[in-house]
Amino acid sequence: MSSLFAGHSLFEAAKLRCQLTGESFQTARTEIADSGLVLTAPEPAQEMLEARVLAALLEKFGRHQPTAVGGPYGITRVSPRLAEIRVNVGRAQLPRWAAALAPIQHADGSMTGLAGLRWIETGKAIVLHLSSPGARIVLAGTFAKDWQRALAEATAGGRLLAGPGDAPIGPAERERAEQEEVRLSGCAAMLAGLLRRIIVVDQLAELPFNSESAVELRLRADSAGVLRLTDFSTGRARLSAPWVRLHVPAELWPSAVGAQRHGFSAGAAVRALLAAAPPLPEVIDRRPSNEFGDAAIEEGGDALALCMLAGLAIQPIAVAAATWALDVADRQLADPQAGYLFDEPGGWVANRRRYAEDWVNETGPVDPPGAIALLRDHTLDLSALGRLGYLPSVDVDAHPLLAARLPQEGTQILLALLDWALAAATRPAAPRYRWHQITPRAATEDFPRLLPHARWVAAHPLPGSQVPLQLRVDYGGSVNTFCYEIHAGPEGVPVWVHHAQPAMRFGTGPSLAAAIIMAEHAALESSLGAEKLRTAERRLLIPRSLPADADPTLPELITEAAPDGQVLDLFDLVASLRTFADQELHLAGGPEPGPTYTSAADGHWSGPDNRPELGSITAIVEQDYVLPATRDGEAANIASVDSTAYRRHLAAHRCALDPFAACYLAAADAAAGPLLFSTRHAAGVAALRDADFAVLQSLDPRPPSSDLERVILELPVEIGQIVDFFQQWYDRRYPSQE
Secondary structure (H helix, E strand, C coil): CEEECCCCCHHHHHHHHHHHHCCCHHHHHHHHHHHCEEECCCCHHHHHHHHHHHHHHHHHHCCECHHHCCCHHHEEEEEECCCCEEEEECHHHHHHHHHHHCCEEECCCCEECCCCCEEEECCCEEEEECCCCCCEEEEECCCHHHHHHHHHHHHCCEEECCCEECCCCCHHHHHHHHHHHHHHCCCHHHHHHHHCCCHHHHHHHCCCCCCCCCECEEEEECCCCCEEEEECCCCCCECCCHHHHCCCCHHHCCCCCHHHHHCCCHHHHHHHHHHHCCCCCHHHCCCCCCCCCHHHHHCCCHHHHHHHHHCCCCCHHHHHHHHHHHHHHHHHHHCHHHHHHHHCCCCCHHHHHHHHHCCCCCCCCCCCCCHHHHHHCCCCCHHHHHHCCCCCCCCHHHCHHHHHCHHHHHHHHHHHHHHHHHHHHCCCCCCCCCCEEECCCCCCCCCCCCCCCEEEEEEECCCCCCCCEEEEEEECCCCCCEEEEEEECCCCCCHHHHCCCCCCEEEEECCHHHHHHHHHHHHHHHHHCHHHCECCCCCECCCCCCCCCCCCCHHHHHHHHHHHCCEECHHHHHHHHHHHHHHHHHHCCCCCCCCEECCHHHCCEECCCCCCEECCHHHHHHHHCCCCCCCCCCHHHHCCCCCHHHHHHHHHCCCEECHHHHHHHHHHCCCCCCEEHHHHHHHHHHHHHHCCHHHHHHCCCCCCCCCHHHHHHHCCCCHHHHHHHHHHHHHHHCCCCC
């Protein structure tokens, strides 16, 4: 069972349930009264059926806008029960459901859908079931004729392996069904829990920073083969359960038997984590004071170990707080209803990353499970604990405003201790990394950065790629500050790309062990979305392979790249031209007339890996906007943007130019020899005005811009007018709300 009714009035419980299921208030009230639970957890066979169904829907629907399909995956509402779930699906989405679920044998021998799925047609519902007795999903409000019509559409060109009733299951279908269940066994509880709370997916689309109002949840296997639910809704992979990201009350999260999946105390997990971390250099090794001694940790000083993990000074108040936090953590981990802790993909350390990284366009961290008991039942002096947050750099007594905030600071320290205890206890068993210390080096001689005192690295290989991810932890000298970063390479990428800042993921931890597990979580998250991960050059970390004779067209490139926002439009191109104009105008009249730019044939980029030089107008635009940079030695590096070689380069990295930007850049980069920007700009503007506007516009499959023809006619040749021209265009496109 899950989501206990206790502690809520029936009215409050029904309101909570409605927010997750989409049911009417009266239906939710009736369901709760019948079961005594806000939400029920399914029986094992039912859980697997729901997991298989949702996994198929994730694949079939992919990235979509719930408002466009009547709800997430076409679902308007669900009514979860112990041995069934009733699902209302919009009639227009039934063909996609049938294509995702119906077991179909195709002419080439392949099989799609859910192997072993069968159904029963009733008056106003279709009952989906497997051979397992009792497990069923009721498509409520779905008429048999609508389901049959959807099946006919999905089966075109193939053979339906099932029909109404209990059609026999052949050996091949049975074997496939068993394989599917084995594959999903590790994440079945999470998938079934998500289907029973499907409206949280709708809420992901409604977050204010989700500009497309789209959701994209995928199952991705990590390097150990473990499937993890990964959220791509905001464009980059996020390893975080939806109910955590949305701050759904913890009593409404899915439950599982945590004690069976844990097996040792939180304190033991913390000590194991510290023991596995590389040794610290002697100059930064922070050991407990002599009041406790090293032996205390080795002999079971769990609280001391937690203080070290959380970066707290070893004082009696800190040890008392850590002892209390470990006690609360153990109670949470042992509670059969708290198994949801293990369903936070990649471990509870994700919550500490929310603090460390302050994710842009993301919901913030949540209070850890058990926080209410942690803060309600303690006997600690929170003001004394809060002082540790300012040591050793700040004299709190000299700052009355800080002194007044000590209780709040103590509360945050106590919550962090519980967070770290849970993070250590839920650290994934795999993958494990081989960390080692190296001598930190600069990216280039001209850009050394402030090198850290010490650096530790580990590698995360990516399947199908010669470029690994490098996990990096740096110690820069500040007390309790260990910076972690995720970089591409060093193999397979130029030196400057490997050392590029900002890193793909980055944050700080209070200790080496803390920074290491946050880096490991960040690397796992990055690897699961590696097919969408881009380096500092805007290149895909894992480029798409293309047939040897592929010659992609502009419409094909735009169609492929537009959903991810990877199309360079004329608007963005003109925005970048302001920089070129400013540089030339600033130097006008001086001994040097201004920077010059090469032709495409002379190379967009040139020079060594650690100090590449940008040559063409296109190369500068690549650096500023969405175009993926070319590299010295590649065919695209000496090709015009309107050539097959360059279009293949764009296709490999799922990027595109709109036809007008391509027309401008091809002309601007055409003339031989180093030339001023003003000369190349004049050529680009002339090409735009000479081109057939209707022909160029026909190459862009997206809705046309109403003022683009006017923009081309008014685009100034005189570079001193570009800044004002762009500001006017910007104001028309984004009028002020004042």
